[in-house]
Amino acid sequence: MKLLKDKVAKLSFVALLAASSAAMLYTPTAAAHGEKSQAAFMRMRTIHWFDLNWSKEEVKVNDTMTVTGKFLVFAGWPETVDKPEVSFLNVGIPGPVFIRQGSWIGGQLVPRSVSLELGETYEFKVLLKARRPGDWHVHSMMNVQGGGPIIGPGKWTTITGSMKDFVNPVTTLTGETINLETYNLDNTYFWHALWYAIGLAWLAYWVRKPMFVPRSIAVESGKANTLITSTDRKVGVGFLVGTIAIVAMTMVSTNEKYPVTTPLQAGLLRGMKTFEMPAKTVTVKVEDATYRVPGRAMQMTLKITNNGDSAVRLGEFNTASVRFLDPAVLEDTTGYPDDLLAEEGLTVSDNSPLKPGQTRTVQVTASDAAWEVYRLADLIYDPDSRFAGLLFFFDENGKRQMITVDAPLIPVFI
Amino acid sequence: MSASQSAVRSRAEAVKVSRTFDWMILFTLFFVVLGGYHIHYMLTGGDWDFWTDWKDRRLWVTVAPIVSITFPAAVQACLWYRYRLPYGAVVCILGLLLGEWVNRYLNFWGWTYFPVNFVFPSQLVPGAIALDVILMLSGSMTLTAVAGGMAWGLLFYPGNWPVIAPLHVPVEYNGMMMTLADLQGYHYVRTGTPEYIRMVEKGTLRTFGKDVAPVSAFFSGFVSIIIYFLWHFFGRWFASTAFVEGENV
Numbered sequence: 001m002k003l004l005k006d007k008v009a010k011l012s013f014v015a016l017l018a019a020s021s022a023a024m025l026y027t028p029t030a031a032a033h034g035e036k037s038q039a040a041f042m043r044m045r046t047i048h049w050f051d052l053n054w055s056k057e058e059v060k061v062n063d064t065m066t067v068t069g070k071f072l073v074f075a076g077w078p079e080t081v082d083k084p085e086v087s088f089l090n091v092g093i094p095g096p097v098f099i100r101q102g103s104w105i106g107g108q109l110v111p112r113s114v115s116l117e118l119g120e121t122y123e124f125k126v127l128l129k130a131r132r133p134g135d136w137h138v139h140s141m142m143n144v145q146g147g148g149p150i151i152g153p154g155k156w157t158t159i160t161g162s163m164k165d166f167v168n169p170v171t172t173l174t175g176e177t178i179n180l181e182t183y184n185l186d187n188t189y190f191w192h193a194l195w196y197a198i199g200l201a202w203l204a205y206w207v208r209k210p211m212f213v214p215r216s217i218a219v220e221s222g223k224a225n226t227l228i229t230s231t232d233r234k235v236g237v238g239f240l241v242g243t244i245a246i247v248a249m250t251m252v253s254t255n256e257k258y259p260v261t262t263p264l265q266a267g268l269l270r271g272m273k274t275f276e277m278p279a280k281t282v283t284v285k286v287e288d289a290t291y292r293v294p295g296r297a298m299q300m301t302l303k304i305t306n307n308g309d310s311a312v313r314l315g316e317f318n319t320a321s322v323r324f325l326d327p328a329v330l331e332d333t334t335g336y337p338d339d340l341l342a343e344e345g346l347t348v349s350d351n352s353p354l355k356p357g358q359t360r361t362v363q364v365t366a367s368d369a370a371w372e373v374y375r376l377a378d379l380i381y382d383p384d385s386r387f388a389g390l391l392f393f394f395d396e397n398g399k400r401q402m403i404t405v406d407a408p409l410i411p412v413f414i
Numbered sequence: 415m416s417a418s419q420s421a422v423r424s425r426a427e428a429v430k431v432s433r434t435f436d437w438m439i440l441f442t443l444f445f446v447v448l449g450g451y452h453i454h455y456m457l458t459g460g461d462w463d464f465w466t467d468w469k470d471r472r473l474w475v476t477v478a479p480i481v482s483i484t485f486p487a488a489v490q491a492c493l494w495y496r497y498r499l500p501y502g503a504v505v506c507i508l509g510l511l512l513g514e515w516v517n518r519y520l521n522f523w524g525w526t527y528f529p530v531n532f533v534f535p536s537q538l539v540p541g542a543i544a545l546d547v548i549l550m551l552s553g554s555m556t557l558t559a560v561a562g563g564m565a566w567g568l569l570f571y572p573g574n575w576p577v578i579a580p581l582h583v584p585v586e587y588n589g590m591m592m593t594l595a596d597l598q599g600y601h602y603v604r605t606g607t608p609e610y611i612r613m614v615e616k617g618t619l620r621t622f623g624k625d626v627a628p629v630s631a632f633f634s635g636f637v638s639i640i641i642y643f644l645w646h647f648f649g650r651w652f653a654s655t656a657f658v659e660g661e662n663v
Binding site for chain 1: 429432433435436439440467469470471495496497498499500501504505507508511515526527528529530531534535537539540542543544546547548550551553569572573575576577579580581582583584585586587588589590591592593594595596597598600601602603604605606608609610611612614615616
């Protein structure tokens with residue numbers, strides 16, 4: 001029995017060592033930003049990102065790239081998420097692997113938070129400068145106060161070179177050009193080291209003498225007042241006066257060295273310029289919509305009316321940044337991320353050109369593994385089981401118009 | 415050796431044991447305080463201490479001293495009542511700053527590559543020396559709370575100014591004016607810390623023009639007095655010894 005116990009103990013110890021080693025040695029890279037975990041309704045019914053373009057797939061340290069595109073602030077914004085009255089255009093990257101050299105909405109620089117209007121479309125651009133080598137997933141992103149980060153599509157981008165070569169030159173209004181990457185660093189180290197040394201000196205003064213046991217005995221026996229000597233008081237006064245003197249003198253000398261300083265800048269930018277989409281001549285009514293769980297397909301019955309003067313066809317359904325295309329109408333040539341692109345994912349029961357003045361009811365099916373991979377199917381577990389997305393119609397001249405759809409979704413389990 | 419016999423056989427041996435005991439307690443105290451105080455300060459001071467674009471003239475000056483006077487007050491009370499040792503505040507701050515620097519250097523820089531000139535901690539040593547010396551000279555926790563607490567609040571901003579001022583130099587950037595600290599916050603992307611989370615330059619001190627930092631520092635000093643009182647009671651309670659009658663055990 002004892003032999004058995006010993007063996008179990010030994011094996012347990014070996015297993016513990018193996019588990020610890022595995023946990024320490026196996027550290028896979030975090031590959032993305034958890035966008036798949038974000039509630040499906042958040043991605044479908046808040047910010048719709050489209051026309052995204054990443055200017056480069058590979059960039060050297062110190063070189064720049066842009067992420068451009070448009071986003072629609074969905075009019076059917078869910079009640080459970082705060083409205084985007086205070087929002088911030090961000091990028092989803094793993095820390096400062098790029099620096100954000102600029103970000104614009106409607107041509108205006110947006111280093112601060114902005115107020116967005118429901119139902120409006122905005123054009124954006126983010127200028128990134130490569131800093132840290134590696135393969136990074138670069139997302140567009142909108143932070144919404146009370147709503148959290150609403151992440152857009154991401155694309156893998158490679159940064160080559162060495163981070164040691166990275167520089168971030170900035171010219172101040174006082175005419176000095178500095179490297180923001182290392183600016184003020186020596187000064188910071190110096191002051192922290194100096195004050196730490198002064199603190200250590202104060203501590204050293206006391207720890208050189210017997211501390212806890214004899215002093216405790218003295219305090220317990222009513223001799224506490226004898227423990228602080230006149231020398232201690234003089235040294236203490238010296239430290240206090242010295243501290244105040246250093247603080248006062250450095251305050252003055254710092255003000256002389258930096259006569260022009262301003263407070264931190266903060267505030268909300270309102271009245272952002274919106275992007276005018278082409279006039280809509282197509283109307284769409286969602287008759288019903290179902291999600292067939294086993295088939296990973298969403299089916300909509302749409303009643304489409306063409307009020308324009310050119311025949312149109314449905315080319316794309318875009319929801320939560322996943323693009324379902326009808327290849328007979330539209331092929332992607334922008335290099336959109338493969339995992340978010342269902343090139344043959346859109347099927348329309350009758351996608352022949354819809355002539356001007358004509359109305360047609362069609363069955364539209366958006367099917368792709370992306371429903372599962374991007375956890376959009378989890379929509380059926382949301383408290384407000386609705387779907388939303390963008391439909392893109394194309395006329396005979398290739399002109400595009402965008403129609404939003406927003407309707408209840410019924411899951412089909414069998 | 416019976417229970418009534420001493421563990422040491424000479425005065426020299428007693429002194430040696432006592433000093434060994436001193437170093438063991440100080441070492442333990444330093445790292446226990448480092449751990450507890452560090453967590454407390456990260457949870458309460460948090461972003462105001464993490465990022466230079468949070469270190470403003472109003473809220474940083476107000477919040478950081480108020481939330482950081484806690485452990486110094488408690489440890490001072492403990493060390494003063496039991497040992498008449500006036501270094502409680504300094505030992506706390508040295509522990510905190512060591513922890514903060516390890517965190518900023520290894521985590522913020524070494525792990526996530528934020529430049530150190532963007533994420534260095536606030537300076538708290540001047541206020542700690544003032545607290546300890548005032549306690550030693552006065553021998554009064556009340557006077558230390560009032561004079562020391564106020565000094566703690568007042569010394570914070572000027573004590574940090576030599577490091578912060580260079581980052582408040584203005585810059586024109588694509589048609590907007592910012593400080594270099596603002597620009598750091600904008601350049602070095604924080605996915606989970608959007609701009610609107612920043613609590614800076616908010617308040618109603620509109621009649622003081624550009625001189626809001628001294629007003630904020632005074633307010634911070636007043637509240638620090640109250641927090642000192644509260645936390646010094648924690649220290650006294652922690653330092654108390656309660657003996658229980660045998661039959662009640």
